[in-house]
Structures are given as C-alpha cells and as structure tokens.
Amino acid sequence: MLSPLPKLPRNAKIAVVGSGVSGLMFSYFLTKLRPDVQINLIESQDRTGGWIKSWNTNDSNKKPVMLEQGPRTLRGVSDGTVLIIDTLRDLNKQSVVQCVRRDSEANKKFLLGIDDKLVQVPESPASAFEFLLNPLSKGLITGLLGEPFRKAPDQSGQDETVSSFLRRRFGNDYIGKNILSAMFHGIYGDDINQMSAKRTMRKLWDLEQKYGSILKGFSQKKPGNDKSPSLSPLLSQYRQAFDKDEKSLLDLSTNLRKYPMLGLKGGLETFPNAVRQSLNNSPNVKILCGKQVSSVQRDTQDSFNIQLTCGETMTDLNHIRLTQLPARISTMFAADNQELAQNLARIKANDIILVNYYLPGQDVIAKKYRGFGYLCPQANHNPQNLLGVIFDSVIERSFKPVFHDTPITTNSQTSKPYTKLTAMLGGHYLNQNGEKSLPSKEVTIRSVKDALNTHLGIPYDALDQGLWAFTIAKNCLPHFSVGYDDWQSSIEQELTKSYAGLISVGGMSFAKGPGVPDVISDGLEDALKLA
Template sequence: MLSPLTKLPNNAKVAVIGSGVSGLMFTYYLGKLRPDVTINIFESAKRSGGWINSWQTTDQNGKPIMLERGPRTLRGVSDGTVLIMDTLKDLNQQNIIKCVEKNSEANRKFLLDTNNKLVQVPSSIVSFAKFMINPLSKGLFTGMLGEWFRKPSPSIKNDESVASFIGRRFGNDYIGKNILSAIFHGIYADDINELSAKRTLRDLYALEEKYGSIFKGSWETAQEGKKNKTTGITKSDLSACLKEYQQVFGKKESDLIGLSNNLKKYPMLGLKGGLEEFPKIVRKALEKLPNVNIILGKDATKIVYEKSNDTVSISLGSGEVANGFNHCRITTNPSKMSLLVKSANEKLSQDLDTVKSNTVLLVNYYLPGRDIIEKNLHGFGYLVPKSNNNPQKLLGVIFDSIIEKNFKPFEGTYSHPNSGPVQEYTKLTAMLGGHFLNQWSECTTPSKDIVIKAVKEALMSHLSVSEKDLDAGLWQYTVAERCLPHFFVGYDAWQSSTEQELLNTYAAKVSTGGMGFSKGPGVPDVIVDSFQDAMKLK
C-alpha cells in the first residue's frame, strides 16, 4: 500500500482474504516475521493459487500433459523474481527452476502486421532491417530521433493515456497503434487509449518529468551508472527492497547479489510442472506452520470494524462470522473488494467499484506427435496490435511447446523431462477478449464454440495451420473472469485517495494487496508488495 500501516500487537490475529500468490506470500512473510501472530486465510474457491493454474490432464492418447490456464513464465530480472527464487531455495525446491537463454529461439517475439503476417520484434541487425521495411515500423525512426528534441508537457505531473503520452513524445500515433498497443494487449489485455501512462509507463513518465525526454533521461541515467560503477560486485548492487529482505531474514548479501546477477542472464524463467508449483509449494510450507490456518471454500462477504474492541470481524457466505482480527488483508480485485466494504462505507464501495477488470478468454490447443509451427516462426509467440483488422478479437498467441522445448537448467539443477530424443508436439495458448469483449454482441462472454472457431480461423490465417491439424488437436476453453484490473487515466490518484478512505473507515486495520494495488502488473510485483506491507505490520 502507498499509505502507512499500524504495527501489530503481540499475539495478534490476522485475516487474509484470497489465497492467490499475493495472499499466500503475504502470509508467508508475515508468518516468518511474526511467529506469534495467528493468520487465517479465507478462500472462496476449493483451490489456492488464484489465476496461476497449471492444469494437469491427459491428451487424446491418455498420456499426461500440462496446460497453463494463466501465467506461465516469470521475467528474469526483478526484485520479485529474486524473492521467488530465494523462497524456493529456502524451501529446498530450487531444483524445479528452469530458464530460457537470451539466444534461445523461445526468446524471439513476433507482432502481427496488417497483412496477417508475423514480423519478428528486432533482436539483431538482420531482424531490425526486416522490421524497418514492414509497415509496422512506420514513424518509428523519425519518432525516436525527434523525441530527444521535443519539449516536455507543462502539465507532466497530471496523468494521460498511454496513446497520448507516446504520441506526444514521438510525434505520431503509429508507434502506439503498431507496436505499443500489441505489448499492452499481452500485459494488460487493454486499450492504450484508455490506460494510464503514469501507472503503466511509470519509469518513462518519470524520465520525462526529470530530464524532459525519455531518451535523454535514459542516456543521463546510463552515464550516472557508469560514473558510480566500480570493478567487481559492490554492496550497491542490491536494491532497497532486497537490502531490507537481506537484513530482516539474515541472508548473506553476496548470495542475493549472486542470485540477482545470475537472473540477469535470462529473459524468462519457468518451473518444472508449471508455474502453479510455486503457490503449491508455499501453501504446503504454510500448512506446516502452527500459526497459519488455510480455509478453502469460505467466501468473505462483509468486513466490519468493531470499535468497542478495536478489531475487525468478517462475515462469511456460510452465515458464520469470524471476529477478533487485529488486521485484515484483502487480495481480491477492487470490484470484489467493493462488496466487502459496502455496509461500512457506501462511498468507498462505489470508489472501488469504478475499477472494472478485464476478462480474458484462454484457449489451449495441443497436438501430439507433430510440430506444426514453421521453423522460421519459432518463438515465444505473437501479439496483435490495434492496426490489425483482427475480426477474431485476438490479443495474442503463446507458443508453449517452443518455450518448453527450450527450457534449460538454472544453475544446473533442473533435469529436462525430454532428456533423450525430443518428443515432437504442438502446444499453443490463444488469448482473446480483454477490452475487446465490449465489442462482442450484447457485451456478453461468447460461448466456447464461438471462441474456438475464432481461434481456428486466426491460426489458419496467421500460421497457415491446416484445418485437419486443428480438428485433430485437444482444445480447452477457460474464462478468466475479471482477472486484470483496468488502470484508467488517473489511477494513481484514485489509489491514494481510496487507500486513505479505507484506512479511515477501518482505523488502519485493513490493507490491500493483489495486482490492483501493487506497483506493477506481474506475479513478481505483487510479491514485492506483499513483502513490503508485511514489513510495515511486523
């Protein structure tokens, strides 16, 4: 949270609503920092892990396969990733970590151009030359050149949309429509014309505010780094977050620096068995702690501040009331939070409900025995920009089988399941919907048949996959309902005022976690948020 939190008294009682990775890691950190505190996790579903869902099933031949129905990889270098990897090491599970190397074909990424052809995002001189002759590159060279000389906005402290910010800094809207819109489809499933630049482009926005230009700021920052850099590893290599983590948990600084530097070598990481292995491992560790209770299938419906004893009570859908909590941590998305606080503060409930979350439709496809992705298109997958006609309302496609076949051991600990002759197969995940769902008839979630038909049309058009191969594959349809908060223009100001209203309503006994309140959109970001807020309470 942006706002301060009240430290817990001795032998306090804490409630956590939601057992996604945010709720689990908040509990994990707080449980380690304060073993005297009793923590109850309330989860409405019958499983934990939230949107991370590595589904273990069987293929057409009865052989076991895993389909990711949510996030599947982690970016290599970030504070949150260091925390995840170090947690796995603490729990003696570091052998499941795997990585993709920078020169791997799985690190190649593509965009879909206006002719429904895939063009590689530049990663070499050759791919850069090919990209620059593609229509998607229109305005890129002149826009980047002119950015150095464009004056900053006189109202830079105010917020604006991503499209407005990029158009203003680069002098055209082509870069936004052709490139940035695709990237934001992959991260937020949202429209750059509606997203907050201050929130989603925080670092770039700060560079303009401080230096007057993105590239000028990047150059100045790089020069400052060179001046301060010394030979070898120095103490300054740890961020403030990791430094605090190192101190409170008694870690060796050199170990964390080494881990962080090692992670910088890899653009992405994964886990043997799927990304859900992480929340599963954390949950098992929590179940062994005598001060932690995980209660599944119990939906929290109302949170009330009991002024008489300065505690919080929680009403459950079953009719039960759990009370006597010195603190309550809510990790659901803002619109669900609004229902919990409605009886206590109608205005706060309405403010939380203004954050409408995007629903993403996931379609998994699996074909054993063959790789039907052309060799020259092998990569992580492709994203679809706004400039593409896109009748299927497609956000992007992930080439899971390419990623899995290119995973390597991290620190030599992971044994690839295909050690020996590689078994050919094709595994894809198509992402649809997001902000496009508003364009479907009657604004409702389309049926499984309609969505799979749309994906088949896209794969035949974009990848030249035959209808025969598509019909022979295994298909799985998942509706990730309201999974990604919509970060509208002015979101930071909204968050600040909403958090303050929440603190006032519940006498600083309630805090918020999850993607809607973290500093970034990914799994590592919500974990950093969980650690930092647990520190405020310890």
Template sequence: MLGSHFNTIIIGAGISGLSSAYFLSKKNKDFLIFESSKYLGGTIKSKKIKNFICEIGPNTVLMNNDSVKKIIKENGLLNKVLYPDEKKNKNRYVLVNNNLTKIPTSFYEFLFSKILSLKSKISLLFESFASRHTKNVTVADFIKKRFGNEFHDNIIEPFLTGIYAGDTSKMSARHCLKLLWSLEQNYGSVTMGLFKKKFKKPSSFNFPNGLGELITTLSVNLKEEIRLNTSVIKISKHGDLYKIKTNDNRTYTCKNVISTVPAFTLSKILFDRKLSLELKNIDYSPIDVFHFGLKKKNIRDKVNGFGLLTKKNDKKSFLGILFNSSIFNQLAPKGFELFTVLVGGQRNRNLCKLEPKLLQEIILNELNQLINHSGPVYMSNHYRWKKGIPQYNLKYDYIEDHIKSFLDKNTNFYINSNFYRGISVSDCISKSEFISKKINRN
C-alpha cells in the same frame, strides 16, 4: 457465532495471500487465511492435460525483484526454475500485412525492419524535443506525442495488449508506462533517460509442472492457517480492531487485515461506503484462454519465439498467441507444440460472450492459417475469465487517491491486489514482503 482473535487475517489465498502469509510466518503464525473457493492460487492455475502443461492464468513470472528471488530460494525452488530458451525468447512478433514480423532487438534490425516506415524511424530522432507532460495523459496521447502514431499503433498497442488487454486511448500513462513516464519526468525525454540509465532486462521463468508448483510449495507449511470454502461477507471496524464475518456465520477479530481479493469483491464487503463505490468503477477486461496441442509434423511454418501480439488494425479475433513449447520445450510432449491463445480484452470483449465451441472454431481457423497447420488437434482446453485483468485507466488517478485516503485513515488495513500498485505476479510478491515486514515490526 464467535470465532477467535488473530493478529492478522488475510482475505484470499492467491499468490498475494500466500506470499503475504509466507513472509509473515518468518516471525509468527498468528494469522488466518480465508479463501472462498476450494482451490488455492487465485489466477495461477496450472493444468496437466495429455502431458501438456497449460497455464490458465499467468504463463511466466519475472525474476525482477528481491522478494521473488527470496521466495524462490528460501522455499527450495531454485533448482526447479526453468528459464526460457534465450535465443528464441528474444523473438517477439507482430503482424505486418498479415505476416509474422519480428520486433527488432538491435539497432541494425531496427534500420531494416518493416514494422515502421522510414518517416517514422526518422521522427524518433526528435523525441527529445517534445515537451515534458505536466499532468497524466492516456497511453495513446503520451506515445503519439513523443514517438508518433505509427510507433504507437505498431509497437506499443500490441505490447500493452499482452499485459493489460486494454484500450490505450483510455489507459493511464503514469500507471501503465511507469518506466517511460519516469524517464520523461526525470530527464525531460525518454531517449535521454535511456542513454543515462542502464537497464538489465529481467528473466522470466516457470517450473516443470507449471507455476502451480509455487502455490503448492507455499501452502505446505500453511495448512493449519488456511480456511478453504470460507468467504468473507463483511468487514467492520470497532476501535483499533477489525471484525471479519464469514459465510459460516462466524465473526473473527484481528488487529491487521490484508485484502488480496479483486476490487469488485472488496467493494461488496468493505465498511467504507465511499471507497466501495469507487472500487466498483475499476473495470476488468474479460479474457478467454485457449490451449492447443498440435503435432509438429503438421505445422509447415515453424515458429521460434515467445509469441505474437496483435493490434486493432490486424482485425484478428485473438489478442495474442504464446508459443509456449518454443521457449519452454518441457511444456509439451516430444513431437508436439503447445500454443496459448488469448481472446477478448477491451477490444473484443463481446467475443467472450460467445459459446466456447463456436469461439474455438473461429480462433483455431485463424491459428491454422497463421502457422500453416493442417490435421487434427491433439489437445484443446478452454477457460473463461469473465473479469480477468483490472484496467488502470485515466480515471484511476482519482480512484487511487481514494484508496490512499482510506489506508491513511484505517491503520493496519492493507490492500495487496493487482488492482493497486502493480499488476504482475512479481509486483504482488514484492508488495507482500513490504506489508509483512511492516506488520512484523509492530
């Protein structure tokens, strides 16, 4: 059945799709958004359970680029933005001898911190003497060469676990350590680069009812353009136009395509067989997300901070724990604390195959010991992402070249997904504005 012609068709109604539509709509609304599920938001899912605000996907967004600031301000959300308790937000923890240990945030704290040995602290002074890399390497190789094994194992590995849930012995330094890689390449040394450039740490934020408020707000003025429960099953190219076939047996034509779906989805519907095969090589880490609402009076070891990240040597079943209500007290009812526990990733992907109740028992036991909690669990929730976070591994250089080649050959086809040019929500919003401006100029 023949559909209609549109200037632009957006595939996927997550944050990338909806923000692309928002920026496009500033000039025209000659577009459609196809979403395969009955829900909007993609990986952004906020759920209210017993007055706890639980984030199934991203827990915060960084206010680190103009596109994010615009979309918040122009949609009347500026007065709803919740910033974390600044003092507590600075407290990020790792485990040292199974004890919560704060990552130092000042030179004085660093000197007396138990995270690194004296030998490792002294070796950091010689980072500027390490030679510049002439080709891309793994994160593990990059950090160990410049800062030493201990710095990698105790600081970098836990930190990147919280972002990618990946394996640093496979991850691409150029893609996963963009800032450090850039400083080394431009200044010959990360340390020298940090001295010469001034950096302002961006704020993270949320909303009173979770990040889902952003999704709801963006969708209000896009109701006519959104098609829920509509999967794209084939994309083909005919001259300068693209044909989009959907699961209701309709075929649409358009000048521009913005694909915001995961690599494994795009690979099944794309007309370019070569790129489809490459996209299948992008690995996604599985993630199990647990939420626990606990009574404050039953927690003996109070925690004040953003969260805890673990490393392989800690031998924990979880990757990290977010102390949600510590930095955003609005996320839990009075007298309670909210914890989000992340499990799986490249390190423990087999745990994501366990029966959820059994896995919850294991995780809860480790959490109880860590914070010295006794008593019943007031609220619990679980969600399993079978394919959660795309991995920017060393072979990604090769895949990225194929993506660039495809986009060069196929004018007006755009990829705005977290497997290409940035994994964070703020990255995706920034890419949305860039792409939309380009389309609106044509």
C-alpha cells in the same frame, strides 16, 4: 500499500482474504517474521493459487499433458522473481527452476503485421532491417528522431491516456497503434486509448517529467556499470529481516538478471503449491477454502469482524489484508462504509479468454516462426479479437536448469515432436457499449483455428486433431484508467483515516506493477511494516 501500517500487537489475529500468490506470499512472509501471529487465509474457491493454474490432463492417446491456463513465465530482472526463487530454495524446490537463455529461439518475439504475417521484433541488424521494411514501422524513425525536440506538457504531472502520451512524444499515432499497443495487449489485455500513461508507462513518464524527453533521459542516466553489484533496497530489507546470507542472495539476484525469462518444471503453479504446503505445516496458519467474505465490520476501536456468506463470523481480528480486485472488495464495505465502497466499485476489470491447443507427435510451427509467440497490435483487422499467441512447446523445449547442481533430466514429452500453443483473446474487445459480450466455447475455438491457419499456416486437419481447452478468466486484469494513481491514493487515505491502517490492500490492483513478481514484492513490503 503506500500508506504506513502500524505494527501488529503480540499474539495478534489477522485475516488474509484471497489466496492468489499475493495472499499466499503475504501470509508466508508474515508467519516467518511473526510466528506468534494467528493467520486465517480465506479463499472463496476450492483451490489456492489464484489465476496461476497448471492444468494436468490427458491427450487423445491417454498420455499426460500439462496446459498452462494462466501466467507461465517470470521476468529474471525483478526483485519479486528473486523472492520467488529464494523461497523455492528455502522450501528445497530449487531443482524445479528453469531458464530461457538470451540466445535461445524462445527469446525471439513477433508481432502480427497488418497483412496477417508475423514480423520479428528486432534483435539483430538483419531483423531490424526487415522490421523497418514492414508497414508496422511507419513513423518509427521520424518519431524517434524528433522526440528529443518535442516539448513536455505545460501542466507537469497531469495524467493522460497511453495513446495521447505516445502521440505527444513521437508526433504520430503509428508507434502506439502499430507497435506498443501489442505489448499492452500482452500485459493488460487493454486499450491504449483508455489506459493511464502515468500508471502503466511509469519509467517513460518519469523520464519526461525529469528530463523533458524520453531519449534525453536515457542518454543522461548513468549506466552504473562501473559500480560493483549490490542488492536493491527491498532485497536488503529482506536479507536483514530473514537473516539471509548477503553473498548468496546477491549472487542469485545477479545470476537471474542474465535470463530473459524463467519457468518451473510442472508449470508455474508449482510455486503457489509449494507455498501452500509450507503454510499447511505452519501451526499458526489456517487455510479456509470455499469460504466467501460478505462483509467487514468494525467490532471495537482496535478489532474487526468478518462475516462469511455461509453464516460464519470471524471475530476479534487485529488486521485484515484484502487482495482481490477493487469491485469485489467494495461489496465487503457496503454496510460499513458506503463512500469507500462506491469509490472501490469505480474500477472495472477485463475478462481474458485462454484457448489451449495441444498436438502430440507433430511440430507444426514453421521454423522461421519459432519463438516465444506473437502479439496483435490494435491497428490490425482482428475479427477474432485476438490479443496474442504463446508458443508453449518452443518455450518448454528451450528451458535449461538454473542451478548447476540440478541434474538434467529428459522429459518424455519434450523429447518427442509436439505442438502446444495458448491463444489469448478478449480483454477490451469484449466490452461493447459498456457491457461485456462473451462468445461461446465453440465459436471461440473456431476463431482461434482460423487465426492459426491464417497467421502460421497450420493446416486445418492438424488443428482438428489436437486437444483443445477453453478457459474464461473473468475480471482477472484491472483496468488502469486515467487518474488511477490518484484513485489508489484516495482509497489508501480513506483506509488510513477510517481504519487507522488496520485494513490493508494488496494484489495486482494496488502493487507497483502488473506481474506476479510485483504483487509479491508489495506483499513483502507490507509484511515488513506490520512485523
């Protein structure tokens, strides 16, 4: 939270609602900082980890295979990633940490052109030349050349849609529709014509506010290469609070920046599982799965009760941490604070459909297309409502151990030919006239087969032979609409005013960024405030 939080009293009793990585790591940090505090971690599902799910199953040959049905990689350049990897070191799990190097084929990325052919995102003069010959690049050169000469808005600081911001800065709609909309599909599953520029393009927004131009801002920012590396303010707080060795933490932070992405052996769920195991061994933490919160009620001036749908009541709570999406949190305040509940309910969320494809014994991805995957811009004719496709088998084959003392083992799966892909569909495309329309499993898988055949040339017989899995992640990504920052500020002000900071919020809807590392950094900041 941006607002201040009061320190917890001695032997406080708190509840953390939601056991995704936000709730897990907030609980983990707080129990290390304040072992006297009793923590009740409440989860409505029968598992912890939230949207991170590494599903272990068997293929048609009864051989084990892991399919990621949520996030699968982490950004190396991130405070939150440093916190994740350092936590895994503390839990003696550093051997699972893997990286993709910059020169790896898995670091290549593609966009789907308007001709349904893949075009590589430029990484070299040759790929840049090829990209500029593609219709996707229309308006790119003139837009970039003219950007420094375009005026900033008269009303500084007023939010607008991403598409409006890009049109103003680059003088056309092509850069947004043809290129950057694909990135927003991959991160948010959302429509640039509806999203907040101030919230989702913070760095570019701030450059315009400060310098009047994005490119002028980039040119005037000091490179900082002449300074010796140092820890970020958040990592410095972490080092001090957890008595970390400064050199070790700085070396880790510096080393991770070399890698465009990281992964974990056994899948990304290895991380929340390790944290869950640590919390299981903490005497002051109780994890309650299959329990759903129906309401939050004030008991006294300094304590609260939580009512569960099963009829149980949790009493005398000194602090409550809520990590779900705003619409879910709103139901908990319906009886106690109707105005707050209505304000929370304003924020909607997108559903993402994930379709996994696994084919043992064959690698059917053409060599020229092997990379991280491809994203679909909004300019495309897109009957499948496809957001993008991730080439999991290429990524897995490219992984190398991060730590030098980790033995290099041969994975029997990755040592043999195979194909593993994940298609992402839906998002804003599912919202028709304000109502969501979810296609069936059969229709969706047929659509993905058509897309993979058209875009990658994978023959239908190979597609029909593979293992298919279908997952709907309902309401998994908040819709960051125009004015979102003001909305968040109003929510936090109301929580501070009505509950004196004894209720805090976390998770993707309230963190500074949309990724797993962002919600973990947010959880650390608030745990430090409360401790």
